[in-house]
Amino acid sequence: MEGVKGLESDLEAMRQYFRSGKTKDTAWRQSQLKGLLLFIKENEKLIFNALKKDLGKHPVEAYRDEVGTVTKSINFALHGLKEWMSSKTAKLPRVALLSSAELVPEPLGLVLIISSWNFPFGLSLEPLIGAIAAGNTAVLKPSELAPASASLLANVLPSYLDIKAVKVIQGGPAVGERLLQQKWDKIFFTGSARVGRIIMSAAVNHLTPTVLELGGKSPAVVDSLASSWDKQVTVNRILVSKFGACAGQACIAIDYILVEKRFAPTLVELMKVMIKKMFGENPRETNTIARIVNQQHFLRLKNLLRDPAVQNSIVYGGSLDEKNLFVEPTILVDPPLDAAIMTEEIFGPLLPIITLDNVEDSIAFINSKPKPLAIYAFIKNEKLKRRMLSETSSGSLVFNDAVIQYAADSLPFGGIGESGVGKYHGKFSFDTFSHYKAVTRRSFLTDFWYRFPPWNDYKLLL
Numbered sequence: 001m002e003g004v005k006g007l008e009s010d011l012e013a014m015r016q017y018f019r020s021g022k023t024k025d026t027a028w029r030q031s032q033l034k035g036l037l038l039f040i041k042e043n044e045k046l047i048f049n050a051l052k053k054d055l056g057k058h059p060v061e062a063y064r065d066e067v068g069t070v071t072k073s074i075n076f077a078l079h080g081l082k083e084w085m086s087s088k089t090a091k092l093p094r095v096a097l098l099s100s101a102e103l104v105p106e107p108l109g110l111v112l113i114i115s116s117w118n119f120p121f122g123l124s125l126e127p128l129i130g131a132i133a134a135g136n137t138a139v140l141k142p143s144e145l146a147p148a149s150a151s152l153l154a155n156v157l158p159s160y161l162d163i164k165a166v167k168v169i170q171g172g173p174a175v176g177e178r179l180l181q182q183k184w185d186k187i188f189f190t191g192s193a194r195v196g197r198i199i200m201s202a203a204v205n206h207l208t209p210t211v212l213e214l215g216g217k218s219p220a221v222v223d224s225l226a227s228s229w230d231k232q233v234t235v236n237r238i239l240v241s242k243f244g245a246c247a248g249q250a251c252i253a254i255d256y257i258l259v260e261k262r263f264a265p266t267l268v269e270l271m272k273v274m275i276k277k278m279f280g281e282n283p284r285e286t287n288t289i290a291r292i293v294n295q296q297h298f299l300r301l302k303n304l305l306r307d308p309a310v311q312n313s314i315v316y317g318g319s320l321d322e323k324n325l326f327v328e329p330t331i332l333v334d335p336p337l338d339a340a341i342m343t344e345e346i347f348g349p350l351l352p353i354i355t356l357d358n359v360e361d362s363i364a365f366i367n368s369k370p371k372p373l374a375i376y377a378f379i380k381n382e383k384l385k386r387r388m389l390s391e392t393s394s395g396s397l398v399f400n401d402a403v404i405q406y407a408a409d410s411l412p413f414g415g416i417g418e419s420g421v422g423k424y425h426g427k428f429s430f431d432t433f434s435h436y437k438a439v440t441r442r443s444f445l446t447d448f449w450y451r452f453p454p455w456n457d458y459k460l461l462l
């Protein structure tokens, strides 16, 4: 589909195709999932090239976060599909004598997927897997800010899929807004809370159910770990998930760290050593850190970092290379809490550390902010773990690692409050794009006579 020319008639054709029942076939769904798999397999090199061009991602990172993850998810869906599609029996009250009931998953119809640029394949295809597996027709609008990836999706993906059922439309906010004027059976959006609000208000017109996969400031709490092994593992995991996953341009990246004052110097020293080990003495020359997506985001990060209020907080890094859209992995200790770096989502390789008198204070700190997409808690103390679990609220909670939850098909992925609405991944994706129809089957054989007027003293037995 080129741009939005002929949009209304194209969408009407897709609705009619859905009504033909074709997309409900198990075989059709399987063939589309296999088509997606083949797209990934046959175009792996092109995908790596596009990710290099758009974001400077190293192929190993690109494989881990996009090609490999999506392949895993498609295989998981292919394996589970028949079971997911099967109806599930349900219990009825006694009054429905000689009856049976079931939940029958049915596709919603025509769905819209709008995705973000930071994982342009993963965040487009992961929801598409769910949409197809559930038997829907779908329009995908990737982000214009990763143009090489968007163009590969628009120009190559359709030849692997049923083009009557899946369309890719390229474009930015204007195209997005045009799409939002149409009637959809579900809108699945990945992006910022600002645009999320636009999506939700547009959805009101047609009462369209909406999933919003947003972001925010996800904290990591680091306890004063006793053994040097635990400290090292913690530092390795923090660094790879912050700087080694799209250079911190990830919705579930650690945004900032909370740590006890007495442990902060040790943590910083360990981080300095490991950053050099992972990304070299001259990180500008490394190809293992992704680049900032464009100049606008580069300047946004530059402003966060060049804010006079945070200058004294920078303890490592801080150099910028505008020509190459490179921001050095940077650590800050105790920037003012009202500085933009601590009030806005960072979405880049800047890592503030906030010190606390007691690690237990981290719970109150987190609870004073909007509910995050993720909380990472590097702690061994079981009592504190229990408190973290029961006293905080977030899309996900990971003990002793970060970002790894994204790869789990068995866990719902999504936010809460400001970090999002709805969930997906694995069977949750299938459920997100399905309606569970409640079907009750009654026999004509018999009934309780007191179910019918005139009423008497009997109470209806439920």
Ligand code: NAD
Binding pocket: 114, 115, 116, 117, 118, 119, 123, 141, 142, 143, 144, 171, 172, 173, 174, 175, 176, 177, 180, 190, 191, 192, 193, 194, 195, 196, 198, 213, 214, 215, 216, 250, 251, 252, 345, 347, 373, 415, 420
């Ligand atoms: P964005 O909201 O600017 O754009 C997201 C998508 O919306 C793009 O495709 C864009 O073209 C489209 N869009 C922009 N304006 C629109 C409008 N007015 N109407 C309709 N569509 C419009 O976000 P972004 O810069 O691509 O991504 C960064 C944000 O996304 C961060 O906040 C990040 O945390 C979040 N994010 C969340 C997840 C998640 O899975 N929860 C994943 C990645 C990114």
